[in-house]
Amino acid sequence: MANFIEAYNITLKHEGGYSYDIDDMGGETYKGIARRYYPSWEGWAIIDIYKEDYSSFPNNAYNDSSLDLKVKDFYKANYWDVNLLDECPSQPVANELFDTGVNMGISRAGRFLQKALNVLNKDGQIYPDIVEDGKVGNNTIKALKAHLSYKGDEYLYKVLNILQGMHYINYMTKSSIQEKFAFGWLKRVNFIKE
Numbered sequence: 001m002a003n004f005i006e007a008y009n010i011t012l013k014h015e016g017g018y019s020y021d022i023d024d025m026g027g028e029t030y031k032g033i034a035r036r037y038y039p040s041w042e043g044w045a046i047i048d049i050y051k052e053d054y055s056s057f058p059n060n061a062y063n064d065s066s067l068d069l070k071v072k073d074f075y076k077a078n079y080w081d082v083n084l085l086d087e088c089p090s091q092p093v094a095n096e097l098f099d100t101g102v103n104m105g106i107s108r109a110g111r112f113l114q115k116a117l118n119v120l121n122k123d124g125q126i127y128p129d130i131v132e133d134g135k136v137g138n139n140t141i142k143a144l145k146a147h148l149s150y151k152g153d154e155y156l157y158k159v160l161n162i163l164q165g166m167h168y169i170n171y172m173t174k175s176s177i178q179e180k181f182a183f184g185w186l187k188r189v190n191f192i193k194e
Helices: 004-015 043-051 065-083 091-104 106-119 138-151 154-174 176-186
Strands: 018-020 028-030
Touching: 004 065, 004 091, 028 043, 043 065, 065 091, 065 106, 091 106, 091 154, 106 138, 106 154, 138 154
Parallel strands: none
Antiparallel strands: 018 028
């Protein structure tokens, strides 16, 4: 089964450190955790204290191992466990779903998985279509395991990346100001399994 730490380490390379970009929908972020969406995350109180020492911030926060643990625990609970990724038999697929969930939301990652599984089931011959509701549950995991047993993870991984890439393109088409994030986002779209 998939390993959280491997997926976490890959995603954290994309998320960086502290950022406060007015064009970023998440606003103020620390290692990808957006204050706008998670204002009650306990790490914000620690970061606010570090921000008081403006000359040392954000480096002072980067050296806090207890803050790093809070980040890791946050991601495990909110982005890994919620999509049942411990039950995923493919590490590359779990890595992709985790990263997509962090960058685009867990329900979108779940919908991408469900849509990919539905288009790859040979019109229900391999396993029945599943509801594309973004909630990864027993039926989604059952279909995932059936697909992986039938065809492995290569095509599923590709479809997940196609959906991710199309989401970025559609998002930038609707709001051209978001194009400033294009190269960072597109680094996450990858047909080579990590």
